Amino acid sequence: MAPSKSRDADCCSVNFLKYVLQIFNVVFLMAGGAVLGVGVWTLATRHWQLALLSTASYAVAAGALVAAGALALLGAPLGCVGVWREHRCLLLLFTFVLLLIFLLEAMAGVLSYVYQEQVYRELETSLNSTFLGAYRADPRRSAAIDLVQHQFRCCGAMRFEDWQYSEWRRSEAAGLNLVPDSCCKTVSQGCGRSSHPSNIHYSGCIYRLSEEIEGQLIVLGAVGLGICVLQVFGMVFSCCLYIKLKDVVDW
Template identity: 25%
Template structure:
C-alpha cells in the first residue's frame, strides 16, 4: 500500500519537474532575447516572440512549481491549487478546440489579421523577423495570402514615393533556393512584386503562408492529432495523480485522527478501575 502511494507521489513529481525545467529554460531564452534587443522594438505579446516565451514560461513555471512542491511535501493546499488550475487549463483547451471547430471562419479571419500585423512589424523586431523568415523557408511560402502582401510593410511597399531600396520587393526568405547554391543572395527578392505571378514563381514562392500551413496541417493530421492528444492525456494523467495523492493524504490523516481518538479514550478508560475489581489488602 505504501509502495503505491510512493509511486503516485514520485510519478507526479517527475512529470511536474520535467515541465518545470522546460519552463525555466523558456524564461531564460525569452529574457536573453529581450535583453539582446534594441530599446525601441515592438513590445506586444501577440507579435513579440521573446515576450511570449517569458509569459508562457512564467505561467507554466508557477503551475508546475505548485505540483512539484505539493507532491514532494504532501501539501494538500498546494496540490488542490495545482489540481484546480490544471483542470481549468484543460477545460479552456477543450473549449478552444470546440470553438475553433465551430467558428472556423472567425478563427481564420483573426489568424490572418494577426499574420498581417506580423508582416507590418517585420523590420521592427529582430525575433519576429527571424520567426517569419523561418516560417517562409520551412513552408516555402511568401506573405499571408500571396507574395504581394509584403506591400503592407513600409519597407517593401510598392509605391513610386517609397525611397526604400527594397520597395516592391520581398524578403530573401521568399526566394527559391537554387541547387548547389552556397552563397545566399539577400537581394534576390528585389522588385518581385512588380512581376506577374507566373513570372515571379520562377525565382520566389508566391503562395501565401496561411494556405501552406493549412495544407501542412491537413496532410499531417495524424501527427497534429497525436501531439494534441498526448498533451491532453498528460494533463489528465497529472490531474488523476494529484487527485489520488490528495485522497491518499486525507485517508492517512483520517486514520491518524481516528487512532488518536481511540488512544485518547483508552487513556481515559485506564483512569477507572474495572467493574467488580478485588481490593484485598495484603
C-alpha cells in the same frame, strides 16, 4: 469520546495508505518533471510563434504548465516528508498543493483545446496586418516573420502579393526587393528582387503556421488534462490518511 482505532482498522490501514502515497509521490515527481519540461520546451522553442499572435492564450497555457511542474517538484518532497512522519499539517498542505496543481493543469488543458479552435480565425484577422506593418519596424516580429517564411517555405501572410502593400515595401529598406529574402527557395542577399515561382514560395504562411500552433496546443491540452487526473488520486489518498491519523493510536 470515540475510541481510538488501530493502524490497521477499517478497509485501508495507515501503513497501506502510506505505501500508496509514497508510490504516488514518485510518479507525481516524474509527472511534474514531464509537465515542466513540456511547458519550458514550448516557451523556449515556440517563442517566435508567440510574437505573431495577437492574444496571450498560447503563452498562458504553456506558462500554467511550467508553474504546475515547478510546484510538483516542490510538492513531492513535501508529501514524502508528511507521509513518512505522519504529520497531518504537512499532509493538509500537500493536499492544497495538489489542488492548486490540478487547477493549473486543468486550466492549461481547457485553454489549449478552446484556443485550438480559434487559432486560424485569429491569424486570419491579425496576421496580415502584423506582416505588413511590423516587418523591419519591430525587430522581434521581423525575426519571427523571416523564420516563419524560411522554415515553412511560404511568403506573406495570405499570399506573396501581400508584400507590395507593406510598409516595408514602401520604405527605402526594401531597395529593389519585391519580397523579403526569406521568401526565396534559396536564400541569399537580394534574392527577393524576383517574384518568379522558380525563385520564391507562393503559398501564404497562415496555413502552415496555424497547423503548427494547433498541433502544439493539442500536446499542451493532452498533457494538462491527462496528468491533472493524477492529482485527483493524490488528493483522495492524502485526505484519507489525514482523516485516518486523527483517530489512530499505536498498539
